[in-house]
Amino acid sequence: MSILLNNRTRLLIQGLGNEGQNQIRRSLDYGTNVVAGVHPGFRGGDTFSHGTHEFPVFPTVAEAVSNSQANCSIIYVPAPGAADAILENIAAEVPLIVCITEGVPVHDMIRVRTALEGSKSRLIGPNCPGIIQPASNCRVGIHPPDVFMPGNVGVVSRSGTLVYEAVDQLTRAGIGQSTCVGVGGDPIIGEQQQAILRRFNSDPDTDAVVLIGEIGGLAEQAAAAYIKRSMNKPVVAFIAGATAPPGRRMGHAGAIIEGEAGTAEAKITALEEAGAVISRSPAEIGSTMRRVLEEAGKYQPPGSLD
């Protein structure tokens, strides 16, 4: 058991441009089971190979799925075509869709969210680093693989680079990760932090969760409400942007302070009241989690999982 991915994940890659090719090579090297590619008019012909790995490339998702039984898609398609790619996966009933693409128009995402309603698909992203699960060698995203280590802590974050930062600290503190999910920084995304927390809560492989939020929106308040109501595992939280000047957009389309609710302070207060342990400094996420795990008797030294 684990969340979203497992060792039966059969990955389909959509968008075999330069970046998609680079990233899928790294996923293959990591040990991820890539079963098909989708790229209309792919110059490499009908297959993509890397070392001893090889998978067929199809012009459409429907053909790829029926030939490869893929159950998860990773989308590296550039922004103008990204929503279309997500819709194609929803139509092909791919159960899990991960979209890395940054800069998808918000009106396109309104269409995507509408199509997701009542569909058989779940979406992570867009504008996210994807999902990585070290124990099953499953890398569905753009992560630097070296900083990750199998273990019992889940990570969920709006920001991609902060996933890496937090995980690097965890690994240095001798704490491995069960699954790490970057939900994405855009105003409209697929699953939000709260939904991922719910998954971690019922995941036997996860004993505690790092939650990384940022200013803007109300997603952290929703996560806090869930923690208060149902979470039975410790949560260590960091909110980025406590020192950001109000009213300025800080890169992430989602990170705009809108009124009091969007401030870091409001989010920190909500999470604290819900029982999460706050790491005020982004440099202390790892050490805070180490303390929390030890207090809960859940600290597993590296290698003890084997």
Add this chain to the structure above:
Amino acid sequence: MNIHEYQAKQIFKAHGVPVPAGGPATSEREARDLLKEIGPDVVVKSQVHAGGRGKGRVVKRDRANRVYSDLIADPEKSEGQIVGRRRGGVRLASGVEEALKEFRPMMDKDSRLVSIQTGAEGVPISAVLIEQQSSIAHEYYFSIQVDGANGQPLIIASAEGGQSIEEVNRTNPRAVLRVPVDPVEGFPAFRGRSLASQLGLPSSAIRACGDMFANLYRVFIEMDASLVEVNPFVLTSEGTVLAIDGKVGVDDNAAFRHGGYEDWRDRSQENPVEIEAEEANIGSYIKLDGNIGCVVNGAGLAMATMDTLMLHGGEPANFLDIGTVNRKDRVVEALRIIVNDPDVKAIFINIFGGLARVDIVAEGVVDAVNELKITQPLVVRLNGSNVEEGRRVLHDSGIAVQTADELGDAAALVVEAAQSVRRRTRSNK
């Protein structure tokens, strides 16, 4: 990106949304022609992207700073009135000469509009919108935006318009109506009529008001807008509806299918350094008040880097998300912007490569140090994809740079460096 009110109204008009007679003028001659056509009683509105212009002031450039301090100290002071010889950004006038008296200082090339939202330098006034005054029976609020949590458009409307909707929401939340929009259905006129009825418009105005709402929704969709706001729209004494203000924000991510929004963009309203950053393909740059220049990848890590600096007693000079760096000249361009900022006393480069390869970042840093003759102390923290190669590149280059593996250690180093530069500068004086 925001567009000007007069542009929003041109779009409204083209979509069948009723707006007052009038238009923009940038020369006295244009203003005169307009005034002859629509006068005598007019509203003269300076066109800037910043908000708060009604309570702001039109001033000479060299006085902007002082006026800004006054406004910050007391934003409510003498709203819309002439204070000494300072005038507000939105003025009523009667007759050609009186209107031109308001027009001239606004269009003077040395003028700036200062409001609590413009910053101490104020903003240049790009044009002046001259419109017929309307006889107002009642003011209402209407807006459409994207509700991220629910993934659909959200209409907000109120019968208490003409004031800050945030304030209405705070004091009388029941006066604020929220109408989620089913994106498949859109917002047809019958929904608009139903909303108009809820707002208490008289039955004779409901058809026109419903059409106006439906047409504003078309603007929202066709422009790929993130916000369409009309505050206020009014019921006139003659019983018609009229959008007497208009604000449209468009989604930069959709620029590719709107010709880059070039028809609507006004670069004079943007910070020149931020334009330079955009042209260098740097994800995002925002100038701040401190003295530590930051180059970071990813918006979240960039904010977290600022947070860490402040926790260590330092002050960031900027927010800079360099985006995904797979070309070393991007690093040089980013550092050029940082080095050109006279406030920067020390530089912090914090890159955690995922998509980005940090060996390329390291090569860029070496190029920048040599090419830009960087004299400020430089702290580089690299991690992630190709980190070993990256650290080797820095080490082998022989450039003067301090490095640290962990975020906290690196932040402490650069804060110390910035403070010792300041100490040195002070003791030299």
